[in-house]
Each structure stands twice: as structure tokens, then as C-alpha cells.
Amino acid sequence: MNGLIRIDARHLARSPLLLGGLVLGLLICGLALFSTPTRLPLADELLYTYGGLALGCGALLAGTWLGLRDEASGAAECLAATPTPAWRRERARLAAAVLAAAGVFALVFVLGLAAAGLAGVRGVPSGRLALDGMLAVGLSAGVGLLVGRVTHSRVVSLFAAVAWFLMVAATSLAAPDARGLARLVPVVFFEERSAVLGFLPDPFWAHLAYLAGLLVVLAVAVVLVAGRREEPRLTPPALAVGLAAAAAVAVSGAWLWSLPDALAVRGPTPADWTELALDHSRHVPQPEYAYPADGLATACARGPDLEVCVYPAYGEALASQLVADTQPVAALLAGLPGVPERMRTVPSSTAPCQGAEVQLPEFLAREGFSGLGSYSLLDCALRAEGVPSDAGLSAAQMAVSDWATATVDPSYRAMLQDRDEIVAVGGGDASDPEAAAAVAEAETRFQATADAALAMLAMPPAQVRAELEPLWERLRAGEVGLDELPGAPS
Amino acid sequence: MADSGVHVRVEGVRKAYGRMEALAGVDLDLRSGVTGLLGPNGAGKSTLLRILATLLAPTSGTVRVGDWDALNLRERVEVRRRLGYLPQDLGLYPRFTVFEFVDYLAILKELDEPADRHRRVRAALEAVGMADLARRKNKTLSGGMRQRVGIAQAIVADPALLLLDEPTTGLDPEQRTRFRELIADLGEQRTVLLSTHLVEDIAAICQSVLVLWEGRVRFAGTPAALRERAAGLVWTSPVTSPEAVTSWRTEEGVYRVVGPRPSPAAEAVAPTLEDGYLLLTAGRGAEPVAA
Numbered sequence: 137m138n139g140l141i142r143i144d145a146r147h148l149a150r151s152p153l154l155l156g157g158l159v160l161g162l163l164i165c166g167l168a169l170f171s172t173p174t175r176l177p178l179a180d181e182l183l184y185t186y187g188g189l190a191l192g193c194g195a196l197l198a199g200t201w202l203g204l205r206d207e208a209s210g211a212a213e214c215l216a217a218t219p220t221p222a223w224r225r226e227r228a229r230l231a232a233a234v235l236a237a238a239g240v241f242a243l244v245f246v247l248g249l250a251a252a253g254l255a256g257v258r259g260v261p262s263g264r265l266a267l268d269g270m271l272a273v274g275l276s277a278g279v280g281l282l283v284g285r286v287t288h289s290r291v292v293s294l295f296a297a298v299a300w301f302l303m304v305a306a307t308s309l310a311a312p313d314a315r316g317l318a319r320l321v322p323v324v325f326f327e328e329r330s331a332v333l334g335f336l337p338d339p340f341w342a343h344l345a346y347l348a349g350l351l352v353v354l355a356v357a358v359v360l361v362a363g364r365r366e367e368p369r370l371t372p373p374a375l376a377v378g379l380a381a382a383a384a385v386a387v388s389g390a391w392l393w394s395l396p397d398a399l400a401v402r403g404p405t406p407a408d409w410t411e412l413a414l415d416h417s418r419h420v421p422q423p424e425y426a427y428p429a430d431g432l433a434t435a436c437a438r439g440p441d442l443e444v445c446v447y448p449a450y451g452e453a454l455a456s457q458l459v460a461d462t463q464p465v466a467a468l469l470a471g472l473p474g475v476p477e478r479m480r481t482v483p484s485s486t487a488p489c490q491g492a493e494v495q496l497p498e499f500l501a502r503e504g505f506s507g508l509g510s511y512s513l514l515d516c517a518l519r520a521e522g523v524p525s526d527a528g529l530s531a532a533q534m535a536v537s538d539w540a541t542a543t544v545d546p547s548y549r550a551m552l553q554d555r556d557e558i559v560a561v562g563g564g565d566a567s568d569p570e571a572a573a574a575v576a577e578a579e580t581r582f583q584a585t586a587d588a589a590l591a592m593l594a595m596p597p598a599q600v601r602a603e604l605e606p607l608w609e610r611l612r613a614g615e616v617g618l619d620e621l622p623g624a625p626s
Numbered sequence: 627m628a629d630s631g632v633h634v635r636v637e638g639v640r641k642a643y644g645r646m647e648a649l650a651g652v653d654l655d656l657r658s659g660v661t662g663l664l665g666p667n668g669a670g671k672s673t674l675l676r677i678l679a680t681l682l683a684p685t686s687g688t689v690r691v692g693d694w695d696a697l698n699l700r701e702r703v704e705v706r707r708r709l710g711y712l713p714q715d716l717g718l719y720p721r722f723t724v725f726e727f728v729d730y731l732a733i734l735k736e737l738d739e740p741a742d743r744h745r746r747v748r749a750a751l752e753a754v755g756m757a758d759l760a761r762r763k764n765k766t767l768s769g770g771m772r773q774r775v776g777i778a779q780a781i782v783a784d785p786a787l788l789l790l791d792e793p794t795t796g797l798d799p800e801q802r803t804r805f806r807e808l809i810a811d812l813g814e815q816r817t818v819l820l821s822t823h824l825v826e827d828i829a830a831i832c833q834s835v836l837v838l839w840e841g842r843v844r845f846a847g848t849p850a851a852l853r854e855r856a857a858g859l860v861w862t863s864p865v866t867s868p869e870a871v872t873s874w875r876t877e878e879g880v881y882r883v884v885g886p887r888p889s890p891a892a893e894a895v896a897p898t899l900e901d902g903y904l905l906l907t908a909g910r911g912a913e914p915v916a917a
Contacts (some may be wrong), residue, residue, distance in 0.1 A: 139733045139740065143726055151721075211718020214779065217679045217711040217735035219703045225734065 140225070144232035145239075148198055148277075151300035154240055157194020161187040161244045166251065180265050183248040188269045189242060189325035192276040193301045195237035195600065199277035200293045202233055223363030226285065231356050233281050234351065241273040262449070264340055268589030271347035272322035277303075278354045285361055307339020319392040322347060339392055346388040352381030405614055423520065433480045439463035441470040444479040444509070450502050460500070461508030464544035468597060472608050475517040489516035507545070514540055520612040530614040531585050532621055536604065538589035543597055553591075555586040628636040631658030631694045631817030632708055633784040634678065641673050641685030648673040649684065650841035660813035662828030662849070664903055665838035671821045672714050674838065675791050679711045691787060694915065707736065710785030714792045714821075716776040720765035724756055727764055728779050733781040750778040752810055755801070769796035777805070781812065788818040794827055806831045825900040835899075837906050845906055849899050856897035858903050860884050863892035871908040 148154060164186040196247065206212040213419040246267045253267035283296045313578045318324065319339060357379035380419035433445040437455035444458040458479060469475045479494040481501045488495045494512045502510070529537065592600045610616050618624060636654035640647065648670045665671045676682040677689060680702040689696040694704040718727055728747045739745040753756045754774040759767070767775065773796045780788060790809070794802045810831045812818055822828060828835055828849060835852055837845035845852055866873040866881045867888030873881045883892065884901050 140730065143722075143730055143733075147721060186753075195629065205719065210715055210721050212717075213676075213713040213720060214716055214731065215680075215734060215778070216681055217706060217709060217713075218731065219706040220734040221703070221738055268676055477759075 138513040140228040141232045141235065144202065144229055145236040148233055148236035149240055150204060151198045151201065153198040153201060154191075154194045154237065157191040157198075158240050158244060160194070160246060162188035164190050165248045167243065180249065182246070183245050184265045184269045185323060187241065187248065188272050189305050191273045192304065192323060193242050195233075195240070195273045195277035195608050196280040196297045196301055197294075198224055198237070198279025199233045199282075200284040201280075202229055202277075203281040204288070204293060206285075208287060208290065208304065221237060221363060223359040226358050226362035227355065230278050230281055230355055231279035236276035238270035238274040241270050243514055245269060258499060264344065267349065268340065268344055269323070271344065272350065275347055275351055275354065276304075276350060279357070282354060285358065297424055310443040317393070319343065319395065320346070320484075322350075339395055340396075342388045342392050345384055346392060349384035349388065353378060353385060356381070385485050394454055401554040433482075439466065441466040442477060442479065442513070446481045446501055447498065450481075454502065454504055456548065458496075458509045459502050460514050461506060465513055465540050468540050468543060468601060469514075469517055472517070472601075472605065474519075474521070474608075476614055479512070488512060489519055491521070507541075508542070510574075511540060518612060520614070530616070531581060531618050532616040533587070533591070533614065534581075535585040535588035535609065535618060535621055538585055539592040539600065542589060542593055543578075545596045552586045552590055555583060588618045588621050588624060591625075592621065595623050631815065633657055633690075634787060634817060634819075635688075636674075636678070636760070637688045637689045639674075639677060639684045639689060641677065641682070641684045647841055649677075652838070652841070654836070654843065654846075656817050657817060658813070658815065658817055659833040660809055660818040660820055660831050662818055662832035662835040663838060664823075664825065664828060664835060666907055669838045670841045671838055672791055675711075675789050675819065675821055676713075678787075679709060679789050680705050680711075690827075690863060696778040705787075708786040710780035710783065710788040710793055710872070712776045712780040712790045713794050714795075716772070718764035718767070718772055718775060720763070722764050723761050724751065724764060724767070724775055724778075725760040727775060731779040732782045737783055746782055746814070747778075750782040751782065754778045755804060762848070770798055770801055773797055774805075777808070786816055788812060788816050789821075791821045791857055792823070793820065794822060794824055806872055825898075831897040837903060839907055852906070854902070855901045856884065856901035858894060859886070859905060859910050860895050860897045860901045861892040862895055863888045865889050865891075871911065872904055 162556050167358045206215055216222065216521065279300060280293075280297055283300070284293045287296060304321045304323060307318050324339070324343060356374070359374070429448055433447055435448045435452045435455050436443060436445040437442075437459045439450055439459040440463065442459060444455045444462070446455045446458070462479070466477075467474070470509045476489070476494045477492050479496055481498045482495045483498055488497070494516050496508070496512060515529075518529060518537060519527075538548075538552060542552055600622045604611070607616050607620060634654065634656040638719065639649055639652045641649040652670075652674060662744050663671050663674070673682065677684050677693070678696070683697060691705040692708065695703040696702055696705045722730065725747060728750060732743045732747055737746060738780055747762070748757060751760050754900070756771065756774050756778060759771065762771075764772070764775065769785050773793065777793055778792070780790065793809075797805060806827060809818060810822065811829065813833070815894055820827070820832065832849055834847065835845070835849050837852070838842055845855075861883045861895070862876070862878075862880045863883050864880055865888060866883055867885065870883045870885035872885070873883040873888070876882050882895070884904055890895060
């Protein structure tokens with residue numbers, strides 16, 4: 137039977153339908169990869185989702201073609217007169233279809249990652265995403281085979297295959313947060329995936345078990361359909377495996393279905409989680425919740441005044457980038473009370489300032505946005521302990537933040553110097569007096585903080601820092617006015 | 627090669643498609659050698675071959691191939707292990723090469739050891755003159771080439787029972803001659819049932835012949851015996867006769883008449899196998915017989 141699998145898999149892998157899926161998959165993934173600033177743990181998601189869907193379509197049609205091949209070619213009688221029963225022939229074909237489709241998906245995955253790597257994208261891709269995609273695309277080929285085998289009609293098969301694919305694609309893409317039914321399609325749009333996932337419910341292994349179970353159930357269905365007029369029918373062990381697989385599908389499917397869309401997290405154990413009745417895609421830690429030192433952010437880089445640690449999936453390159461981005465600001469404020477000395481990625485966060493540590497949400501940190509580190513460090517440095525992150529900065533805090541940012545970033549300094557032009561084009565809705573008043577107030581505040589920041593920028597940074605030091609605790613508490621800042625007119 | 631053919635016994639086989647009875651009680655006894663199966667279109671030849679190939683279950687009757695009941699689901703696999711079958715309308719996987727297709731069928735015929743299987747595939751292709759075209763895609767083959775690939779797959783596993791349904795259709799005269807030699811060789815050690823419209827194929831290579839007509843075996847015997855049935859009923863004559871089973875004008879300008887003497891001037895000639903077949907299917911002396 138291995139010979140059959142080898143011959144059929146070779147032909148299927150070279151079939152125009154699957155090759156079309158391969159080309160389409162590479163094209164879509166290429167466009168997605170090179171149009172999105174990303175890291176490999178995101179690149180693999182794009183490859184998984186778009187590659188999986190494009191190849192799934194090709195695999196489905198190629199599987200259908202394989203299911204119809206005997207009748208379409210007229211070779212059915214010839215094959216039926218051999219001692220190999222139909223169910224064994226179909227089982228070998230199913231194996232060939234699954235292997236060929238999964239192999240082509242793996243090729244897309246590897247090529248896509250290699251291309252992303254050549255383009256400078258860094259990090260470690262997810263092996264289990266690749267496995268999930270291989271199973272999903274293999275399953276598509278198997279479904280196609282069964283459709284062809286059952287319908288015996290090219291037209292009906294084509295319609296059935298296209299309908300199935302559209303259903304999968306629509307369910308997968310229309311529900312991008314992968315909740316409920318959308319978790320039960322072969323290609324799930326796992327958005328905002330954590331590289332580590334921490335202690336939160338993880339749909340991946342359940343989805344893998346679900347797909348693997350479906351494949352076994354499909355194999356049993358193919359054997360039953362092909363062997364309905366033959367002896368021996370399914371043996372008891374095979375039937376037992378089929379039933380076990382069906383049970384695995386039911387259990388994992390039910391779990392995936394019932395998985396909460398969002399959790400309020402107050403601690404590391406399920407007893408500390410509460411399901412949120414929000415249309416929210418991520419699990420949300422509560423403000424009072426500080427992530428424990430879980431030892432998961434182990435890819436670290438150190439500057440003179442700052443250490444940054446990220447999940448190893450993103451590599452030390454991301455940590456180094458964040459250090460390079462943040463160190464100049466950290467150097468300006470180093471040694472002042474409450475200025476963080478460490479940054480760490482956490483699954484998600486609404487309270488990033490935790491003492492000497494900035495807890496960066498993973499989905500933000502991995503993007504490597506320029507200025508993210510400086511902004512986060514300044515935000516934490518300028519707030520007193522316990523002040524919520526959504527509380528606005530005072531005018532003096534804002535001016536110091538602007539000064540620090542402009543000191544290390546000339547473009548920001550130029551923006552401050554152009555404050556009059558910026559205010560002039562800002563405008564507001566003249567027909568709404570309330571909105572116009574709010575805009576005017578913001579403009580006045582911006583003018584004032586920019587003036588204060590520019591006054592500090594006119595002084596040597598070391599002098600500004602020296603003059604800020606005695607004010608620092610009061611500044612963090614929001615008790616310092618603009619007129620107390622260094623360089624302010626006396 | 628197989629040591630000998632297999633004994634095939636068919637008793638009282640009937641096959642009905644709705645109200646239409648394709649086989650109306652067929653009895654056969656086949657042994658080693660080549661047996662020709664003649665009959666007009668719709669006589670039930672392909673139905674009979676499909677039943678013997680275990681692809682079709684008869685409405686009633688028994689079919690035994692060697693020691694096995696071909697109608698039993700468990701035993702028919704043993705029949706298939708000894709069977710080579712060329713269906714009337716053989717299709718090939720178009721994207722496969724010739725070698726791949728025959729190799730694929732060889733795997734299904736339980737030739738599991740790759741080196742031995744490949745050797746047998748090459749031998750089968752050599753036997754049908756397709757060795758040089760082994761790498762050609764099936765979709766590029768002519769009708770005659772496709773037919774030869776079909777024959778190759780039928781013989782690749784050295785079957786004890788070979789069922790060939792219209793195997794020479796599409797072959798040119800040279801290929802047909804070569805094919806006759808091949809079948810004659812195979813028939814020395816196997817049971818071969820050759821269904822054909824071409825009487826000359828049967829005359830050339832068959833040790834026995836069956837004539838199937840309206841679902842029944844109307845003749846079973848040697849080609850010589852079938853030919854002898856027309857003895858005294860074949861003439862050359864300046865005129866034809868309305869009572870003639872068939873007649874045609876020859877290149878000498880006289881009629882060749884099969885049937886009662888058309889005129890006193892007619893001269894008796896030696897009958898051919900075709901004359902015997904034509905007389906039989908015209909109803910003269912065509913009582914059902916057990917083959």
C-alpha cells in the first residue's frame with residue numbers, strides 16, 4: 137500500500153489544483169508579510185491563516201478530483217477486479233491526499249518564513265501552528281475525496297467543495313476573534329496569539345486534537361463508504377479507534393465552543409477568572425493584577441540603565457531593539473525615584489507600571505513600534521505608585537515627558553518648535569461650541585506644555601535633570617505646576 | 627509464470643436488468659487454453675465477463691473459479707488474485723505514465739516487492755510492445771497504445787484466468803498479429819476467455835469457441851466444429867437468393883452465398899468459421915447448449 141500512497145501523493149502534489157493553491161497561498165502570504173511590519177510569530181499566523189485557506193481550497197478540489205478519478209477516467213472496473221478491496225484503495229488515497237496537501241502546506245509555511253527571514257523579520261515561528269495548518273489542509277483534501285466518492289458527479293462535487301470552502305473561509309474570516317463556531321472550522325483565525333500564552337486557556341492543543349480526531353473520523357467514513365459492498369467491513373479495533381476519535385472530536389469541539397471570549401483575570405488560577413460579557417477579543421487583567429515573575433520572558437538585553445526581557449519566541453533582537461529605543465530616555469532619568477529599570481512582556485496588561493518594572497503587553501511589544509519603550513518608561517516614571525494608567529498626565533508631567541522625548545528625538549523637538557503651525561491647522565467643529573471649547577483648551581494646554589518643554593530644551597540636559605531632582609516626588613504626585621519647572625520664567 | 631490455468635464452472639447463470647434478461651441461463655466449463663466468446667452486440671458477452679470477473683452478481687446461478695465460489699464475498703478475493711481482466715472500455719489515468727499506471731495496478735494485484743514488481747511491469751510492457759513508451763503519459767497515447775497498456779495490466783501478475791473483452795479493438799493489423807501470438811502463448815498455461823467480434827482472431831488462436839446469443843450459449847465446441855456446421859451451405863453463384871442468410875459479390879464478379887443452394891449453377895466452397903457463426907446466429911441450428 138505504501139507504493140500506492142507514494143504514487144498518488146506524488147501526483148496529487150503536482151496536480152494543477154494543489155499547485156494553484158500553492159501559488160495563491162504564496163502570493164497572498166507574500167503580500168500580507170511584506171505589507172505588515174511584523175515578527176515571525178506574526179508571520180506564521182499570516183501563513184497559517186491565509187496559506188491555510190488558499191491551500192485548503194486547492195486541497196479540497198484536488199481531493200475531489202482524486203475521489204472522482206476512477207469514474208472520470210473509466211478505470212474503475214479495472215481496479216475493482218483486483219484483490220485489493222475498495223476500502224483499502226480509498227484508505228491509501230486518503231493517506232496520499234492528506235500527506236500531499238499537508239506537505240504542500242508545510243512548503244508554503246517554510247518558504248514564507250524563509251522569505252520573511254530574508255526580509256529581516258526576526259523571531260521563532262510556532263511549530264504547532266504549522267502542525268495545525270497541515271492537519272487543516274490535509275483534512276480539506278480528505279473532505280474533497282469523500283465528497284467526490286459520495287456524489288460521483290463532477291458538477292455536484294464542485295458545488296459541494298466550493299460551498300464547504302466558502303463556509304470555512306467565511307466562518308474563519310468573519311469571526312476574527314475565533315469564538316464559538318469559528319473555533320470549530322479547520323483554519324481558525326487565531327488573532328492576538330500570545331507566544332507563551334501564560335496560564336490562560338489555550339485553544340491550540342484542543343484544536344489540534346479536534347482536527348486529528350476529525351481526520352480519523354473521516355478515514356472511517358471513507359472506509360465505510362468505499363467498503364459498503366465488501367467483506368470484511370470495519371474490524372472491531374478500527375471501529376473502536378473511530379469511536380474514540382469521534383469522542384475526541386466531541387469533547388475538544390465542545391470545549392472549544394464553550395471557551396470564554398474574554399476573561400477578567402485577577403490571578404493565575406481559573407478561580408481568579410471571571411468571564412466578561414464584552415465583545416472583547418483578549419483576556420483582560422484587572423488593574424490591580426500584577427503579573428507574577430513567571431520566568432517566561434527570558435530573551436533579555438541590557439543597557440547601562442535598563443534591562444528588557446521579552447518572550448523567547450521574539451528573540452533577543454526585539455529586546456535589543458527596545459533597549460536601544462529606550463536607553464537614551466532611561467539615561468536622562470536614571471536614579472530618580474520611581475523610574476523603572478526593567479521592562480518585561482506579559483500576555484496582556486492594563487496596568488503596565490509595577491514598581492521598577494514596566495509590563496509591556498505582548499501584542500504591543502512584539503510589533504516593535506518606534507518610541508513604545510520610551511513612551512512606556514516615561515509614563516511609568518512620571519506617575520506615582522497606584523495612579524491608574526488611564527488617568528491623564530498633569531501639564532508639568534506632560535512638559536517633562538515632552539522634554540525627555542525631544543532631547544533624544546530631534547524630530548519631536550522640531551514638532552514642538554512648530555507648535556504654532558500645528559495649533560493653527562488643528563481647528564475644531566465651530567458648530568459645536570462645547571467641542572470647540574475643548575479643542576481650544578487642549579490647544580492652550582499644548583502651547584503651554586510645549587513652551588515649558590522648549591524652555592528646558594534650551595538648557596543643558598544635566599542641568600534640567602539636576603533641577604528636576606528636588607521636584608521629582610511632587611512632580612510624580614501631580615503637585616508641580618509649569619511655573620516650577622526648570623527654565624520657567626520667574 | 628503460472629503452472630496451469632484454472633477450471634471455471636458456470637451453472638445456470640441468469641442476469642436480469644429490470645425486465646430485460648441479459649443472461650438467460652448460461653452453463654460453461656472452461657479449462658486451460660484460449661476460448662473465444664462470440665456473439666452479436668447485446669448478446670450478453672460483457673455481462674458474462676463481468677460476472678466472471680466478480681464485478682457483477684448474477685440474479686441466479688453459480689460461478690466457481692478453481693475451488694472458490696466467485697459469488698461469495700469472502701472467496702471472491704481468491705478469484706481476483708488469479709484474475710487478469712481487460713474490460714471493454716478501459717480507461718487509463720491520463721496524468722500517469724504508462725509505467726506508473728501498470729505499476730499502480732500491479733500493487734493492487736498484491737505485487738508488493740518493488741524490485742520484483744518493477745521487473746514484472748517491464749516484462750508486461752515488453753510483451754505488448756510498449757517498453758519504449760513506458761515514460762509516456764497515458765493521455766498522449768493512441769487508441770491502440772491504450773489497448774496495449776490495458777493488456778499489459780491484465781497480464782502483469784501472471785494470472786491463471788485471463789478475461790479479455792474486445793482486446794483487439796483499435797489495434798492495427800501488425801499489432802493484432804503480435805497480440806494473437808501473445809494470447810496464444812499465454813493460453814498454453816492459462817485459462818483465457820477472449821470476447822470479440824472478430825471471428826478471424828478466434829480462428830487464429832482459440833482451441834474452443836462459445837457463441838452467445840440472446841443470453842444463451844448457442845454453440846460450444848472447437849472452431850472446426852463451428853465451421854463444419856456450415857458445410858454444404860456455402861456457395862459461389864452467379865446469382866444470389868432471397869433465402870440466403872447472407873451473400874456478397876466477390877472481386878471475381880460472383881456471389882458468395884451462405885444458405886441454401888441459390889441456383890443449379892452454384893458451386894459448393896469450403897466454409898469458414900465466420901460462415902458457421904453467421905448460420906448459427908441466423909437461427910439455423912441454434913438451439914441452446916451447455917458449453
